[in-house]
Amino acid sequence: MKYDLAIIGGGPAGYTAAELAGLNGLKTILFEKNSVLGGVCLNEGCIPTKTLLYSAKVYYTAKESAKYAISCENVGFDLSKIIARKNKIVRKLNAGVRAKIQDAGVENVVGQAIVTKINNDGIWISCNDQVYTVDKLLLCTGSEVVVPPIPGIGETEYWTSREALDNKELPQSLIVIGGGVIGIEFASFFNSLGTKVIVVEMMDEILGGMDKELSAQLRNEYSKKGVEFHLSTKVTSVNGNKVEIEKDGQKSILEGEKILLSVGRRPVLDGFGLENMNLEKFRNGLKVNEFMQTSNPDIYACGDITGFSLLAHTAVSEAEIAIEHILGHHRKMSYKAIPGVVYTNPEIAGVGKTEEILQSEGISYHVKQLPMAYSGRFVAENEQGGGACKLILADDDTILGVHILGNPASEIIVIAGIAIEKGMKADELKAMVFPHPTVGEIIKEVL
Numbered sequence: 427m428k429y430d431l432a433i434i435g436g437g438p439a440g441y442t443a444a445e446l447a448g449l450n451g452l453k454t455i456l457f458e459k460n461s462v463l464g465g466v467c468l469n470e471g472c473i474p475t476k477t478l479l480y481s482a483k484v485y486y487t488a489k490e491s492a493k494y495a496i497s498c499e500n501v502g503f504d505l506s507k508i509i510a511r512k513n514k515i516v517r518k519l520n521a522g523v524r525a526k527i528q529d530a531g532v533e534n535v536v537g538q539a540i541v542t543k544i545n546n547d548g549i550w551i552s553c554n555d556q557v558y559t560v561d562k563l564l565l566c567t568g569s570e571v572v573v574p575p576i577p578g579i580g581e582t583e584y585w586t587s588r589e590a591l592d593n594k595e596l597p598q599s600l601i602v603i604g605g606g607v608i609g610i611e612f613a614s615f616f617n618s619l620g621t622k623v624i625v626v627e628m629m630d631e632i633l634g635g636m637d638k639e640l641s642a643q644l645r646n647e648y649s650k651k652g653v654e655f656h657l658s659t660k661v662t663s664v665n666g667n668k669v670e671i672e673k674d675g676q677k678s679i680l681e682g683e684k685i686l687l688s689v690g691r692r693p694v695l696d697g698f699g700l701e702n703m704n705l706e707k708f709r710n711g712l713k714v715n716e717f718m719q720t721s722n723p724d725i726y727a728c729g730d731i732t733g734f735s736l737l738a739h740t741a742v743s744e745a746e747i748a749i750e751h752i753l754g755h756h757r758k759m760s761y762k763a764i765p766g767v768v769y770t771n772p773e774i775a776g777v778g779k780t781e782e783i784l785q786s787e788g789i790s791y792h793v794k795q796l797p798m799a800y801s802g803r804f805v806a807e808n809e810q811g812g813g814a815c816k817l818i819l820a821d822d823d824t825i826l827g828v829h830i831l832g833n834p835a836s837e838i839i840v841i842a843g844i845a846i847e848k849g850m851k852a853d854e855l856k857a858m859v860f861p862h863p864t865v866g867e868i869i870k871e872v873l
């Protein structure tokens with residue numbers, strides 16, 4: 427049977443595209459090798475981590491409740507129940523995605539799809555010994571964990587984010603190799619529950635890509651909570667529960683009950699017949715244009731497979747662009763205002779340019795910044811909380827970047843993203859009415 431569109435991969439890129447395509451009348455088939463839809467994001471990424479982090483936040487708040495004149499005695503937690511709650515939420519959302527795909531009239535095949543050939547009849551895909559031909563193909567195979575060639579890693583039992591999510595016994599101590607977003611979110615989770623956490627990061631600051639000044643403030647908050655950070659430090663070998671590190675030519679050994687490896691992810695480029703498609707690559711992913719077309723105009727690619735952003739909301743936006751293009755529209759993908767959020771406690775979020783990027787690009791800018799304590803609502807809810815809101819403006823006052831440390835940065839950053847995407851100037855954003863009292867008012871206050 428011939429289809430208008432086949433999608434390989436049922437993560438945020440794949441399921442968003444499938445639903446949109448189906449609702450717009452394209453005869454669509456979605457291949458996912460796992461028995462559930464949702465991809466990394468829903469099954470072992472965004473949603474499970476945020477579910478665990480929320481339990482950790484509730485536990486932390488309960489312990490701190492005296493601050494709010496509330497007495498909570500015998501505050502404790504049951505890690506196996508926290509994991510069970512996480513699994514229940516994932517199952518619920520899995521069912522939601524499945525229902526949307528069915529309602530959109532998309533055929534969902536469980537199995538590994540492989541493109542076998544491309545000819546005048548279309549693109550040929552084989553899955554579970556069946557052959558399908560399609561006019562257009564969308565590749566959404568996502569990304570996988572990078573395991574760096576650290577001496578001893580092959581003989582060591584380590585966790586990746588996948589194992590860390592399902593561990594039911596709290597380790598006494600944990601060495602996190604890699605202080606990026608995923609590493610720091612897990613450091614936050616285990617630190618909140620009482621594990622001694624040590625973070626080793628090769629760069630001179632955690633959370634590369636986020637605002638450096640605010641990342642340093644967040645690191646200080648976690649240092650106060652007991653997390654040990656080793657910056658500008660390289661892991662030179664691992665052996666059992668020992669990690670050898672090197673800083674400024676000096677070697678030393680760290681010991682931890684568990685080791686979590688979180689040094690990054692890379693696009694999945696094998697297992698779907700890429701060798702039969704002759705597509706161009708860019709860096710470590712697939713090359714695409716602003717409509718998400720690969721070097722073959724009938725084949726699109728969205729999400730982590732492009733190796734570009736590695737975020738679920740980027741994957742979703744790219745999927746919308748690809749399907750719109752297949753339907754004959756020409757909206758281009760814009761990466762100007764993709765928010766980045768780290769769901770620590772406090773959260774840190776940023777959108778648009780950082781000072782570091784602007785300096786490297788030689789673009790002149792000025793900064794307006796206030797402590798979060800200038801927001802009444804923030805003070806009401808975070809009596810002793812630090813944090814800051816930083817706006818980066820061009821010489822003509824166009825908003826170039828907004829960076830926030832403080833809860834709920836993940837929600838406030840949306841306003842900033844819209845302002846940046848629309849090219850708003852400081853006065854235009856300041857003229858908007860913000861509800862009072864909200865933490866988001868801090869943006870207006872800064873302006």
Ligand SMILES: Cc1cc2nc3c(=O)[nH]c(=O)nc-3n(C[C@H](O)[C@H](O)[C@H](O)COP(=O)(O)OP(=O)(O)OC[C@H]3O[C@@H](n4cnc5c(N)ncnc54)[C@H](O)[C@@H]3O)c2cc1C
Nearest residue numbers: 435437438439459465466467471539568729730736737738
């Ligand atoms: C621990 C962790 C936390 C994260 N937290 C966040 C967060 O808070 N916010 C955020 O924006 N992003 C987060 N991410 C990143 C986010 O999960 C990814 O950016 C997102 O899942 C990418 O979506 P995707 O559709 O490109 O690919 P994926 O979600 O990776 O899905 C790809 C799918 O393709 C399937 N597949 C691959 N090959 C084939 C084949 N040949 N046939 C059939 N199926 C195939 C795979 O089984 C998989 O289900 C997190 C990631 C991790 C690991």
